[in-house]
Amino acid sequence: MKKLSFLFLLTFFTILFTGCQNDEADFPSSDNPTVAVSTTEIYGAPNRKFEIKATLADDLGLKNVRIQIPELDLDKVINFATDPLLTSYNLSYFFEVPADRGVSEAFVIKLTITDVSGNSVDQNINLRLDGEFSTPAINMITPKEGAVVLLSSSNQLPVNFVVNDDSGIDYVQVKCAALGIDETVQLTGAPQSYTFNKTYTLPVTAASYVLSITARDKFKIPNTGTLNINVVATNEYPAIYLCDQPKGTNLTTDAAGVPMYFHEKTGQDFEFKYYADSNNKEIYFLGQEADFAPHCFGLNGSGNLVDNVTASPIVLPTKGYYKIKVNPSTLAYTVTKYTPTSKVWADVANGVWNDTEALRKPFVSVCGEGVKDSNWDTWNAWVQTGLHLVNNPDNPYQLVGEVTLTGSSVKITFTGQWWNPQWRLIKNGIATMSPGENGNGAYSAAAGVYKVILDTELERAFITKK
Amino acid sequence: MKYKFIGLLIAVLCSAATFAQITVKGTVKDKSAVPIPGVNVFVKGTQTSVSTDFDGKYVIVVPNKEAQLEFSFMGFVTQTIKVDQRTVVDVVLSDNNQTLDEVVVVGYATVKKKDVTSSIASVKGKELQTMTVGNVTESLQGKVAGVQITGAGGPGAQPRVLIRGISTVNLSTDPLYVVDGIPMGTSINFLSNNEIESMDVLKDASASAIYGSRASNGVILITTKKGKAGKTKFTVDMSTGYQIMNKPYDMANAENYATILNTAYTNSGYSEYLPNPEQYRGKTTDWWGAGIDRTSSVTNASIGVSGGSEKNTYAISLNYYNSDSFYDIGGWKRVTARIANDFKFTDKFSAGVTLNPRYETWGSPSNWADFVKIDPITPIYKPADQLNGTENEYSIYARSPSYVWNPIAAVKRYDDYTDLYNLNSNAYLQYEPIKGLIIRTQGSVEFGNKVWNKFSPDFVIDAAHEKAEINSVERKATTNVDWTWQSTATYSRKFAEKHNVSLMGGVTMENYDSSDVWGYGEGVPNNSESMREVSAATKNRNSSGTSWSSSLMSYISRLSYNFDSKYYLTASFRRDGSSKFMAENKWANFPAASASWRISNEDFMANASSLVNNLTFRAGWGRVGNQNLPSSVYQSNIGQGYYVIDGNVVDTSYPSTMANKDIRWEIVEDINFGLDFGLWKNKISGTLEYYQKTTKDMLFVKQFPTYSGFPSYATIWTNVGSMRSNGIDLLLSYKDKKGDFSYGADLTFTTVNVKMVSLSTDGEKLYGSSNRTLTVQGEEPGYFYGYVADGLFQNQTELNSHTDEHGTKMQPYAQVGDVRFKDVNGDGKLDDKDRTKIGSPWADYNVGLNLNFAYKNFDLVANFYSSIGNDLVNQNISDLYNGASLTNKVSGLDQMAWHGEGTSNYIPRLSKDDNNENFTKFSSLYVEDGSFVRMKNLQLGYSLYNKFGFDKLRISLSGQNLWTWTKYSGVDPEVGGGVLGSGFGGWNYPVQPTILMGLNVAF
CATH class of the missing domain: 2.60.40.1930 (Macroglobulin (MG2) domain)
Incomplete structure (x- = not known):
C-alpha cells in the first residue's frame, strides 16, 4: 500500500511540475537596462x-x-x-x-x-504643447511655377516673393547653381514678414532653371521651408494654351484641361480645336499653363493680337466648334467655325454590360487611380454607377459626369466594357481614343468633387473643381 | 374478415372447378416463432402468388402435389418447399443475417458480396425511397462511408457528391453515374428514386478502374427495378407534402432601419439619412410576406406494374415529381416512364429492352435575397400620384433607394423556363453457348431536346435606375444524340472443387453528339403571352448555333479467381481512347488489382464461428483517369475582339487558346486496405478501410509567359502538379430483434485529408474565388486566405497602440469600434503579406447515423448526417451588418454593433464610409465554424398486410431536414462550390425542412 501511495504521489507531482513549467526561456539575472x-x-x-x-x-x-x-x-x-x-x-x-x-x-x-x-x-x-512647427510661408509673386521667359522679348528674370512666420524669420536664401545665384539674407530682429525683390539677368541661350528659395524661422527648434520654382527661358514658345476663364482665375485648381493645351504645332504656328459652350465666349492664349502672366495674348484697342496681361479677350461670336490658329511670334490668329464629323457616342447612359456582344450597349465610365470607387477593372467601372458619364444634352460630342478625387496622384482612362470604347487620359489633358498614345498621365489635384467633361471630338478631358 | 371470407370462397370455388388442384395453407414464422406478415408465397413455374397476412398465414392453390412453393421476404433466406401430399405447409424462415449472399454490381458484371475484393458500398433502393427528393443522391447522404454529400436547395438543384474527397483542382469532382450498365454522365437528376433497385458505389480505383478515364471521382452504379416471375403486381407509391421556407433573418422594421442608417451616417460625420425615425413607425413594408410563400408543395408519385413468367418478365412504372418554388411561380416537374422487358427465349438465349421517356420543365426566380435586403420603407407599388395611367403592368412598382430592384416586380417580369424532352432506350442480347460462357452485347441510344425560352418585358420603374426600355425575347434549343455499345464475353468455371475462375473481356464504344441554335430579338410589339416569339421581334435580331461531339472507345477485361472461398484475386484492365486527346496521347491504360483473404473461412477460425461470422481483409491498387475537360482542348482557337479605330468599331482576332498536343489524362492512383467483419451472427457488422489517392499530371489552364508573344489572356491546357489524399471510411452496423421489436443502426464515418504535393512551379500560389482562397504546395487546396480580424478597437488607447515600432499607424483610417486586423508577419505594416490561412472549407470528418425500428405494424426511420470541423465564409455578414450600403439590416443592429467600450467585440461600429475596410477586406470576420448535425429524415410508418384487398398498405408521416444544429449563422450550413471556391455561403437557396405524408400500396 505504501508503495502504491508513493507511486501515486510521484506521478502526481511529476504531472504537477510538468503542467506548471514556464514555457518562457529562463534568463540569468543581469544589470538594469x-x-x-x-x-x-x-x-x-x-x-x-x-x-x-x-x-x-x-x-x-x-x-x-x-x-x-x-x-x-x-x-x-x-x-x-x-x-x-x-x-x-x-x-x-x-x-x-x-x-x-x-x-x-x-x-x-x-x-x-x-x-x-x-x-x-x-x-x-x-x-x-506650445511648440511652433510651421515652416515660414513663402508666397511667390514672380516667377510662377513653369514660367516662360521669352528671350526675344527680354532676358531679365525678376524674382519677387514674400516670407511670413509667426515666430520670426532668421534668414532667406535664393539659389540657382546654373545662374550662379547663391544669395543669403540674414535678418535681424526676427521680423514676422520679409519681401524679397531682385532682378537677375539670364544668358541669351535657351535653358531651363530651378530657383530654390529657402527660409528659416527663429523658434527654439528652427523650422526651415524650401520652395523650388521651374523657369524656362526660350526663344520660342514650347506650348501655347487656350484659356476661356476670366483673368484672375486661379488656373491651378483643376486636375486637367484648364487652360487647354494646343492640338497641333508647326514652328510657332499653334492650332487649337475648341468648343465654345455659349455665344460670345471670351478666350485668351497663354504662354504658360499656371498663370495669366507673364505672357497673355489678347486684343488691343485696335483689335490686334498683343502679348500683354492687360489685353482684352478674343470673342467667339456663336456657340459651337472652332479651329483656331495662332502664332505668338507674328501675333497672327484665325478663327474658323466647323461642324464635327467624328462618331457620336449617343445614349451612353443606357449602356448595358453583356458578355454577348450583340446584347451589349456602350457605356462610358471611369477606370483609374486617385479616384474614389475606381480601379483598373472595367467591370468595376460598370458597377460603380456613380462613375458613369452621360451625354451632354447640349453637345452630342461631350460626355459629362462627376468624380471624387482622393488627393493622391490621378490616372484615368474613360472606358466602356472591356476597354471598348476607351479614351486614355495621357499628359496635358489629352484624352486619346484607343489605340492612341500609351501611358496614362499622372495628375495631381486636391481631394474633392470634380466635374468631368470628356469631349470626344476634341479628345480632351476637362476635370475641374466643382 | 370479410375479405378473408371472400378470398376463401373464391379459393374453394376455384379448387372445385379445377380437377387435381390442391389448396394449401399454413403459417410463416421466424426462428422466434413470431409470425411474419407480407411474405411472398409463389408457386414456381406459374404466376400464382399470395402474401401472408398479419398473423403470417396464407392460403394458396397449387396445381398438383409436385408443385413447389417459394417463400421469400426481405431480410430472410428464401425457402423452396415441395408440397407432396400436404395441405398444410408451415414454414420457419431463417434470418438472412449474413447479407454476404447479396449481389453487388461491380461494372460489366455482378458478384456476390462475399466475393468482393475492392471497396464497394451498396445501398438498397428501399433505403433511398424513405426520402422524397428530386435528386436521389440527397437521400444517399450519410448512408455510405467515404461519400460526402453537400445538399443543395431549390427545385432541380444538384447536391455535391464527393467520393473520398477530391482528386482534382480544376476539373469536375462529380462521380460517374452508370445506370443499368450505361454511363450517363455526372448528373442523376433525371432519375426518380422510386425507379431504383439498388445503388453501388465504387470507391477505390481497384473497383472503378474498369471505367478507366472517367472514374477518378468514383463511380456510382445504379440498377433499376426489373420484373420478377410471378403474378402481376401493382404498386402505388406516393408522398406529398410541404417544403417550409423560413425567413432566415429577423430584419429591421422601417423605424429601426432609419435609426440604423442614421447612426451609420452620423458616425461618419454626415447628417441623418432619414431624420425622425419615429415617423416610420408602423409603416414597414412586408416584402417577404408579400412575395415568398411560407410553404411550397412537393410530390413524388409512382405507379408500377410488374410480373411475368419464367420466359418473360416486365416492369413498367410511371413516375412524377413536382417541387414548387416558394415564389408564386416556377418550380421543377419531372415525368418519367420506365418500361423494362426481359425475355428468356431458351436456356441459352435471352434479351431485354428498356425504354425510358422523360419530360422535365423547370425555372424559377432566384432573387429571394432581395426580399430580405430591400429597404422596409419603400412601398411595393408606386403611390397613386406617381402614376399617370400610361404605365404598363410592369411599371407600377416602386423603386427602392437601396438600389435593390423591386423583387416583387422582378418576379412579375420573370419568364425564363426550360423544357426537356428525352428518350433513352437500352437493349441487350445474351447468349450462353456452353455452360459458364456468357456472351452479351448491349446498346443504348438517347435522344434529347432541351428548349430554353426567355422573355424580358419592357418597363420603367425608375427612368434612371430601374428600367428596360425595350423588351427582348430569346430561345435556345439544344439537341443531343448519344449512343453506347458494349459487348462482353464472360467465362466462369469452378474446377478441382476449390478453384473458381471468371474471365471477362469486351469492347465498348460511346459517342456523344450535340448541337444548339439560338435566336434573339428585341422590340416585340407588346408584352402579351402570345407575342413572346423571336419572329415577333422588330429590332436587333441575332442568332447563333454550333455543334460539338466527343467519343470514347475502350477495351475492357477482368480476371477473378478464388481458392476455396478463402483467397481472392481480381485484376482488371481497361484501355481507353478518347477524342479529347491528340494522337500521341489518345490512348491510355488503366490497370487495377485487388486481393482479399476471407479469414473467417479458415479452419483455425472454426472454433470462433459463433462469434466471428465474417472476417475479410482486402487490399487493392488501381489507376484511373479524369478526362472531364472541354472537348476541344486539342484545338487552337481564335478569339473575336472589337477595337475602336478612328471612331469605328473594328472586328479583330486574337489567339485565345492554344492546342497542347502533349495534353493527356489526369491520372489518379490509389491503394486501399479494408477489413470486413461480422460478429455475433452478424448482429454487429461493418467495414473499416484506409485509402490513399495520388493524382498526377493534373490538368491546369495556364497563361503564356509574356516573352512568348501571346497576349496575357491566351491560355493553354497543360499537365502539371500533383495532389494526394488519404482517409478512413468506417461503416458499423448493428441490428437485433426482441419479439415484435426489431431495431438497427448504421453508423458511417468518413475522414479525408488532402494535400497538394506539387504545382506547376515551386512556390506557385494558386488563388481562387476572387483571391479569397489559396492553394500552395504542402497544404490542402482552396483554404480561406485573408486577414485575421483580431476583435474590435474598444478604446482610444487600443487604437493608439496599433502602430509599428515608430508609431506609424497600421490602420490609419481606423476609429474606435472598427476591426483590428492582425499584423501577422510582425513587420509593423498591414499589407498583403499579412494575409494568412483563416479557415478550411474541408470537414475533418463526416458522420452519418441511420436508425430503424419496427414494432408490430409500426416502423420508424431516422437519418442523421453531420459535417464536423469545416469552416464556412458567411458572405451575408456584409449585407446584414455593414452600414455603408442602404440595404436593410438585421433588427436591432444599432444596439448589436459596437457603440461603446465593451458593447461588442464582433460587429464593428456602424459607418457609412467603412474607411477601415471592416467589410471590404476579406478577413476572419467572415469565417465561421461550419460544422453541423442535421436530422435528414424522420419517418413513421404503419403497414397493413392483406387488408382491403391489398397485399400491402402502408401509410407514413415524415419530416425531412426538420432539425439542424450548427453555430453557422448563415442561411444554410450545406454549402458546396468548386475546389478552389468551396465553402462560400451567401444567399444560397437553403435545404428546406419538409413535412410529408406517404402512401404505399401493393396488390
Whole structure:
C-alpha cells in the first residue's frame, strides 16, 4: 500500500511540475537596462506628431519598452525579439497629439524599459504643447511655377516673393547653381514678414532653371521651408494654351484641361480645336499653363493680337466648334467655325454590360487611380454607377459626369466594357481614343468633387473643381 | 374478415372447378416463432402468388402435389418447399443475417458480396425511397462511408457528391453515374428514386478502374427495378407534402432601419439619412410576406406494374415529381416512364429492352435575397400620384433607394423556363453457348431536346435606375444524340472443387453528339403571352448555333479467381481512347488489382464461428483517369475582339487558346486496405478501410509567359502538379430483434485529408474565388486566405497602440469600434503579406447515423448526417451588418454593433464610409465554424398486410431536414462550390425542412 501511495504521489507531482513549467526561456539575472533620452523636454502641438527619441541598452538583452501618456490614451509596448537577444535599441516613436488638446497643456511621457531578466527602469520626459512647427510661408509673386521667359522679348528674370512666420524669420536664401545665384539674407530682429525683390539677368541661350528659395524661422527648434520654382527661358514658345476663364482665375485648381493645351504645332504656328459652350465666349492664349502672366495674348484697342496681361479677350461670336490658329511670334490668329464629323457616342447612359456582344450597349465610365470607387477593372467601372458619364444634352460630342478625387496622384482612362470604347487620359489633358498614345498621365489635384467633361471630338478631358 | 371470407370462397370455388388442384395453407414464422406478415408465397413455374397476412398465414392453390412453393421476404433466406401430399405447409424462415449472399454490381458484371475484393458500398433502393427528393443522391447522404454529400436547395438543384474527397483542382469532382450498365454522365437528376433497385458505389480505383478515364471521382452504379416471375403486381407509391421556407433573418422594421442608417451616417460625420425615425413607425413594408410563400408543395408519385413468367418478365412504372418554388411561380416537374422487358427465349438465349421517356420543365426566380435586403420603407407599388395611367403592368412598382430592384416586380417580369424532352432506350442480347460462357452485347441510344425560352418585358420603374426600355425575347434549343455499345464475353468455371475462375473481356464504344441554335430579338410589339416569339421581334435580331461531339472507345477485361472461398484475386484492365486527346496521347491504360483473404473461412477460425461470422481483409491498387475537360482542348482557337479605330468599331482576332498536343489524362492512383467483419451472427457488422489517392499530371489552364508573344489572356491546357489524399471510411452496423421489436443502426464515418504535393512551379500560389482562397504546395487546396480580424478597437488607447515600432499607424483610417486586423508577419505594416490561412472549407470528418425500428405494424426511420470541423465564409455578414450600403439590416443592429467600450467585440461600429475596410477586406470576420448535425429524415410508418384487398398498405408521416444544429449563422450550413471556391455561403437557396405524408400500396 505504501508503495502504491508513493507511486501515486510521484506521478502526481511529476504531472504537477510538468503542467506548471514556464514555457518562457529562463534568463540569468543581469544589470538594469539603461536609457538615454535625447531631450527631457519635447515640444508638441495639437494635431501634430512629435518624436520620442531614446537609446536603450542592456548588458544581457532588452525585452520591451512601454511608452505611456495616460491623458492622451497612449500605452504602447514594443516587444523585442529574443533570438538573438537585442542589447541596444534606438527608440524613435512618433505620436500625434489629439486636435482637441490645448496648446497650454503639458504632460509626462513615461518610458518603462524591461530586460529579459525582468529588471526594469523608468524614464520620464516632459511634453509641452506650445511648440511652433510651421515652416515660414513663402508666397511667390514672380516667377510662377513653369514660367516662360521669352528671350526675344527680354532676358531679365525678376524674382519677387514674400516670407511670413509667426515666430520670426532668421534668414532667406535664393539659389540657382546654373545662374550662379547663391544669395543669403540674414535678418535681424526676427521680423514676422520679409519681401524679397531682385532682378537677375539670364544668358541669351535657351535653358531651363530651378530657383530654390529657402527660409528659416527663429523658434527654439528652427523650422526651415524650401520652395523650388521651374523657369524656362526660350526663344520660342514650347506650348501655347487656350484659356476661356476670366483673368484672375486661379488656373491651378483643376486636375486637367484648364487652360487647354494646343492640338497641333508647326514652328510657332499653334492650332487649337475648341468648343465654345455659349455665344460670345471670351478666350485668351497663354504662354504658360499656371498663370495669366507673364505672357497673355489678347486684343488691343485696335483689335490686334498683343502679348500683354492687360489685353482684352478674343470673342467667339456663336456657340459651337472652332479651329483656331495662332502664332505668338507674328501675333497672327484665325478663327474658323466647323461642324464635327467624328462618331457620336449617343445614349451612353443606357449602356448595358453583356458578355454577348450583340446584347451589349456602350457605356462610358471611369477606370483609374486617385479616384474614389475606381480601379483598373472595367467591370468595376460598370458597377460603380456613380462613375458613369452621360451625354451632354447640349453637345452630342461631350460626355459629362462627376468624380471624387482622393488627393493622391490621378490616372484615368474613360472606358466602356472591356476597354471598348476607351479614351486614355495621357499628359496635358489629352484624352486619346484607343489605340492612341500609351501611358496614362499622372495628375495631381486636391481631394474633392470634380466635374468631368470628356469631349470626344476634341479628345480632351476637362476635370475641374466643382 | 370479410375479405378473408371472400378470398376463401373464391379459393374453394376455384379448387372445385379445377380437377387435381390442391389448396394449401399454413403459417410463416421466424426462428422466434413470431409470425411474419407480407411474405411472398409463389408457386414456381406459374404466376400464382399470395402474401401472408398479419398473423403470417396464407392460403394458396397449387396445381398438383409436385408443385413447389417459394417463400421469400426481405431480410430472410428464401425457402423452396415441395408440397407432396400436404395441405398444410408451415414454414420457419431463417434470418438472412449474413447479407454476404447479396449481389453487388461491380461494372460489366455482378458478384456476390462475399466475393468482393475492392471497396464497394451498396445501398438498397428501399433505403433511398424513405426520402422524397428530386435528386436521389440527397437521400444517399450519410448512408455510405467515404461519400460526402453537400445538399443543395431549390427545385432541380444538384447536391455535391464527393467520393473520398477530391482528386482534382480544376476539373469536375462529380462521380460517374452508370445506370443499368450505361454511363450517363455526372448528373442523376433525371432519375426518380422510386425507379431504383439498388445503388453501388465504387470507391477505390481497384473497383472503378474498369471505367478507366472517367472514374477518378468514383463511380456510382445504379440498377433499376426489373420484373420478377410471378403474378402481376401493382404498386402505388406516393408522398406529398410541404417544403417550409423560413425567413432566415429577423430584419429591421422601417423605424429601426432609419435609426440604423442614421447612426451609420452620423458616425461618419454626415447628417441623418432619414431624420425622425419615429415617423416610420408602423409603416414597414412586408416584402417577404408579400412575395415568398411560407410553404411550397412537393410530390413524388409512382405507379408500377410488374410480373411475368419464367420466359418473360416486365416492369413498367410511371413516375412524377413536382417541387414548387416558394415564389408564386416556377418550380421543377419531372415525368418519367420506365418500361423494362426481359425475355428468356431458351436456356441459352435471352434479351431485354428498356425504354425510358422523360419530360422535365423547370425555372424559377432566384432573387429571394432581395426580399430580405430591400429597404422596409419603400412601398411595393408606386403611390397613386406617381402614376399617370400610361404605365404598363410592369411599371407600377416602386423603386427602392437601396438600389435593390423591386423583387416583387422582378418576379412579375420573370419568364425564363426550360423544357426537356428525352428518350433513352437500352437493349441487350445474351447468349450462353456452353455452360459458364456468357456472351452479351448491349446498346443504348438517347435522344434529347432541351428548349430554353426567355422573355424580358419592357418597363420603367425608375427612368434612371430601374428600367428596360425595350423588351427582348430569346430561345435556345439544344439537341443531343448519344449512343453506347458494349459487348462482353464472360467465362466462369469452378474446377478441382476449390478453384473458381471468371474471365471477362469486351469492347465498348460511346459517342456523344450535340448541337444548339439560338435566336434573339428585341422590340416585340407588346408584352402579351402570345407575342413572346423571336419572329415577333422588330429590332436587333441575332442568332447563333454550333455543334460539338466527343467519343470514347475502350477495351475492357477482368480476371477473378478464388481458392476455396478463402483467397481472392481480381485484376482488371481497361484501355481507353478518347477524342479529347491528340494522337500521341489518345490512348491510355488503366490497370487495377485487388486481393482479399476471407479469414473467417479458415479452419483455425472454426472454433470462433459463433462469434466471428465474417472476417475479410482486402487490399487493392488501381489507376484511373479524369478526362472531364472541354472537348476541344486539342484545338487552337481564335478569339473575336472589337477595337475602336478612328471612331469605328473594328472586328479583330486574337489567339485565345492554344492546342497542347502533349495534353493527356489526369491520372489518379490509389491503394486501399479494408477489413470486413461480422460478429455475433452478424448482429454487429461493418467495414473499416484506409485509402490513399495520388493524382498526377493534373490538368491546369495556364497563361503564356509574356516573352512568348501571346497576349496575357491566351491560355493553354497543360499537365502539371500533383495532389494526394488519404482517409478512413468506417461503416458499423448493428441490428437485433426482441419479439415484435426489431431495431438497427448504421453508423458511417468518413475522414479525408488532402494535400497538394506539387504545382506547376515551386512556390506557385494558386488563388481562387476572387483571391479569397489559396492553394500552395504542402497544404490542402482552396483554404480561406485573408486577414485575421483580431476583435474590435474598444478604446482610444487600443487604437493608439496599433502602430509599428515608430508609431506609424497600421490602420490609419481606423476609429474606435472598427476591426483590428492582425499584423501577422510582425513587420509593423498591414499589407498583403499579412494575409494568412483563416479557415478550411474541408470537414475533418463526416458522420452519418441511420436508425430503424419496427414494432408490430409500426416502423420508424431516422437519418442523421453531420459535417464536423469545416469552416464556412458567411458572405451575408456584409449585407446584414455593414452600414455603408442602404440595404436593410438585421433588427436591432444599432444596439448589436459596437457603440461603446465593451458593447461588442464582433460587429464593428456602424459607418457609412467603412474607411477601415471592416467589410471590404476579406478577413476572419467572415469565417465561421461550419460544422453541423442535421436530422435528414424522420419517418413513421404503419403497414397493413392483406387488408382491403391489398397485399400491402402502408401509410407514413415524415419530416425531412426538420432539425439542424450548427453555430453557422448563415442561411444554410450545406454549402458546396468548386475546389478552389468551396465553402462560400451567401444567399444560397437553403435545404428546406419538409413535412410529408406517404402512401404505399401493393396488390
